[in-house]
Amino acid sequence: MTAMQEDSEIFPAQGMGFFERYLTVWVALCIIAGVTLGQFLPVVPETLARWEYASVSIPVAILIWAMIYPMMVQIDFSAILGVRREPKGLAVTTTVNWLIKPFTMFVIAWFFLMVVFSPWIPEDLGREYLAGAILLGAAPCTAMVFVWSYLTRGDAAYTLVQVAVNDIIMLFAFAPIVVLLLGMSNIVVPWDTVALSVLLYIVIPFSAGYLTRVVLIRRKGVEWFDNVFLKRLAPVTPIGLLVTLVLLFAFQGETILNNPLHILLISVPLTIQTFLIFYIAYRWAKAWKVRHAVAAPGAMIGASNFFELAVAAAIAMFGLQSGAALATVVGVLVEVPLMLALVRIANRTRHWFPAHEAPQPG
Amino acid sequence: MFEHILVAVDFSPSWERLKAQLDRLRVLGCRRLTLVHVIASGYTQAPELTHRDHYQQRLDQVAESLRERDFEVETEVCVGLVAAELRRAAREREAGVILAGSHGHRILRDLLLGSTVLDLARQADRPLLLAPTDESVVLPGTRVCRPLLATDGSAAAAGAEAAFLDLLSLCQPGLVVSVGRWAEHSGHDDEQARIQAHVAELAERVPAGAFETLLPGKGRPAEEIARVAEERAADLIIVGKRGHNPMVDLLLGNTAEAVCRNARRLVLLVPDMT
Numbered sequence: 001m002t003a004m005q006e007d008s009e010i011f012p013a014q015g016m017g018f019f020e021r022y023l024t025v026w027v028a029l030c031i032i033a034g035v036t037l038g039q040f041l042p043v044v045p046e047t048l049a050r051w052e053y054a055s056v057s058i059p060v061a062i063l064i065w066a067m068i069y070p071m072m073v074q075i076d077f078s079a080i081l082g083v084r085r086e087p088k089g090l091a092v093t094t095t096v097n098w099l100i101k102p103f104t105m106f107v108i109a110w111f112f113l114m115v116v117f118s119p120w121i122p123e124d125l126g127r128e129y130l131a132g133a134i135l136l137g138a139a140p141c142t143a144m145v146f147v148w149s150y151l152t153r154g155d156a157a158y159t160l161v162q163v164a165v166n167d168i169i170m171l172f173a174f175a176p177i178v179v180l181l182l183g184m185s186n187i188v189v190p191w192d193t194v195a196l197s198v199l200l201y202i203v204i205p206f207s208a209g210y211l212t213r214v215v216l217i218r219r220k221g222v223e224w225f226d227n228v229f230l231k232r233l234a235p236v237t238p239i240g241l242l243v244t245l246v247l248l249f250a251f252q253g254e255t256i257l258n259n260p261l262h263i264l265l266i267s268v269p270l271t272i273q274t275f276l277i278f279y280i281a282y283r284w285a286k287a288w289k290v291r292h293a294v295a296a297p298g299a300m301i302g303a304s305n306f307f308e309l310a311v312a313a314a315i316a317m318f319g320l321q322s323g324a325a326l327a328t329v330v331g332v333l334v335e336v337p338l339m340l341a342l343v344r345i346a347n348r349t350r351h352w353f354p355a356h357e358a359p360q361p362g
Numbered sequence: 363m364f365e366h367i368l369v370a371v372d373f374s375p376s377w378e379r380l381k382a383q384l385d386r387l388r389v390l391g392c393r394r395l396t397l398v399h400v401i402a403s404g405y406t407q408a409p410e411l412t413h414r415d416h417y418q419q420r421l422d423q424v425a426e427s428l429r430e431r432d433f434e435v436e437t438e439v440c441v442g443l444v445a446a447e448l449r450r451a452a453r454e455r456e457a458g459v460i461l462a463g464s465h466g467h468r469i470l471r472d473l474l475l476g477s478t479v480l481d482l483a484r485q486a487d488r489p490l491l492l493a494p495t496d497e498s499v500v501l502p503g504t505r506v507c508r509p510l511l512a513t514d515g516s517a518a519a520a521g522a523e524a525a526f527l528d529l530l531s532l533c534q535p536g537l538v539v540s541v542g543r544w545a546e547h548s549g550h551d552d553e554q555a556r557i558q559a560h561v562a563e564l565a566e567r568v569p570a571g572a573f574e575t576l577l578p579g580k581g582r583p584a585e586e587i588a589r590v591a592e593e594r595a596a597d598l599i600i601v602g603k604r605g606h607n608p609m610v611d612l613l614l615g616n617t618a619e620a621v622c623r624n625a626r627r628l629v630l631l632v633p634d635m636t
Contacts, residue, residue: 017443017481071408074410075408079412146404146408147405149403157411163408222410222413222416223416226373226410227372227375231374237405238405
């Protein structure tokens with residue numbers, strides 16, 4: 001066992017950057033800041049929300065691109081050439097992420113939000129929360145997974161392959177899955193609204209990110225791209241995420257002040273879904289004797305959500321004031337504590353997997 | 363301590379300024395270098411793995427040029443969180459000190475992104491040598507040789523004091539600085555007497571005249587330390603930090619953190635090893 005493994009197993013948080021380590025704290029502070037802003041200076045969010053073009057809020061669109069574009073710039077899609085390496089691991093995560101995860105999220109969220117918690121959550125609001133949960137379940141993690149992979153000593157190259165494959169599948173699969181599951185929930189979202197969301201918040205950032213990457217590396221070189229451009233771009237996603245959350249909570253103030261318990265209730269199905277998906281992918285990988293360095297991050301990708309995209313899609317489809325948007329933010333709130341628990345489980349069950357693993361890059 | 367230094371190589375534009383510092387360290391006994399480049403991975407940082415060979419070649423080129431200057435050099439390219447990987451590499455390769463470049467830091471940016479240097483400083487389990495790489499900083503051209511010890515006489519400063527006393531045999535006479543509030547407020551005389559007695563104990567452990575003592579009685583410690591270093595041409599500031607555990611890591615200490623943020627000299631941050 002290396003020193004880093006010991007570190008990870010004892011103090012996983014030390015293997016995390018400052019922002020992600022305290023993500024739950026930042027989200028809690030955004031709730032306070034947003035609710036305060038909404039209560040005492042409602043003119044600010046109302047004015048911002050009024051700047052629209054073709055029913056798209058321009059400030060919100062800018063914030064959402066700020067969250068998603070920097071991630072897409074950093075995904076090296078040439079990594080997809082490694083797809084044939086260790087196909088069992090990829091088969092597990094792809095199947096779990098796209099054929100199991102969205103549907104278990106729908107069933108679990110529906111059962112809790114529409115049935116078990118119906119005495120506390122009005123039906124209409126419960127349906128909006130369900131929509132948010134569906135959006136969380138419809139896209140696997142793209143950004144935080146590199147943190148979880150690192151903390152479990154995952155194979156970084158293979159994690160990148162998994163993320164690149166998922167992002168390409170997401171281009172085509174996100175809209176049909178969302179429309180199908182929302183339809184099953186009796187939530188009508190016109191196809192053109194979903195298509196516009198996918199175009200704005202997946203296709204455009206994906207294309208812009210890829211083109212930026214190719215052009216800048218060709219013109220300015222690898223070192224400038226990695227060590228100057230990406231470093232300048234690095235604060236954009238955290239700032240975009242936090243400002244979006246403040247704006248969102250400025251609109252959600254009444255809902256939260258009237259129903260603070262709802263945040264806790266929404267977190268219940270999200271927590272169960274997280275552990276279930278991890279369990280399915282991890283046990284399947286164990287049964288197929290996949291390496292731990294592939295199995296652990298593979299299970300984490302499905303368990304964790306692309307919450308930046310879920311927040312974006314919920315705002316675009318249902319609005320800043322919607323219950324769907326609130327539910328996606330609860331996904332951000334619970335992300336770090338839940339995933340750190342899974343990191344601990346993965347590190348403590350390393351012995352379940354083949355003892356002699358291939359050498360790790362890095 | 364300085365015989366084997368692990369150098370954090372980030373290939374940013376400021377790397378050339380950090381590289382220029384390596385020759386100055388020979389006087390401290392540095393003979394062996396391990397050059398480490400970390401391909402960053404984390405939240406919104408997908409690792410640039412296809413660039414790995416490029417960075418290995420660049421490290422090999424740098425290593426070759428340093429070997430021509432009589433250093434023994436090893437290299438490593440690794441993937442992960444930069445500060446954690448540098449700590450791991452230093453531990454595995456048994457380097458005595460980690461050397462990293464220190465840019466001017468903005469608190470908001472550090473809060474959002476974290477900072478490799480501050481993460482290293484907070485979690486350091488061995489001495490950390492920080493070289494300011496901002497273009498506005500003009501470092502002394504001579505070899506490192508006039509150390510300044512900043513101490514408050516506490517247990518957290520014990521490691522820094524030991525490192526300072528060791529270096530005195532290799533360097534010009536040093537400086538001991540302790541900033542208090544005895545000139546600003548009455549009632550701090552005991553504090554002044556305590557630090558004077560503590561410095562006298564340190565002086566007994568080295569030959570007479572090995573260092574001089576300055577005890578500014580007012581001002582902000584980090585600013586006073588920087589001022590004295592500038593005025594007295596000290597080129598290496600040595601400070602201590604608290605013990606190593608997750609809670610204390612968050613509380614690097616106001617003075618140590620301020621010195622790390624604003625240093626215009628080489629800074630050696632020494633953890634309390636007790």
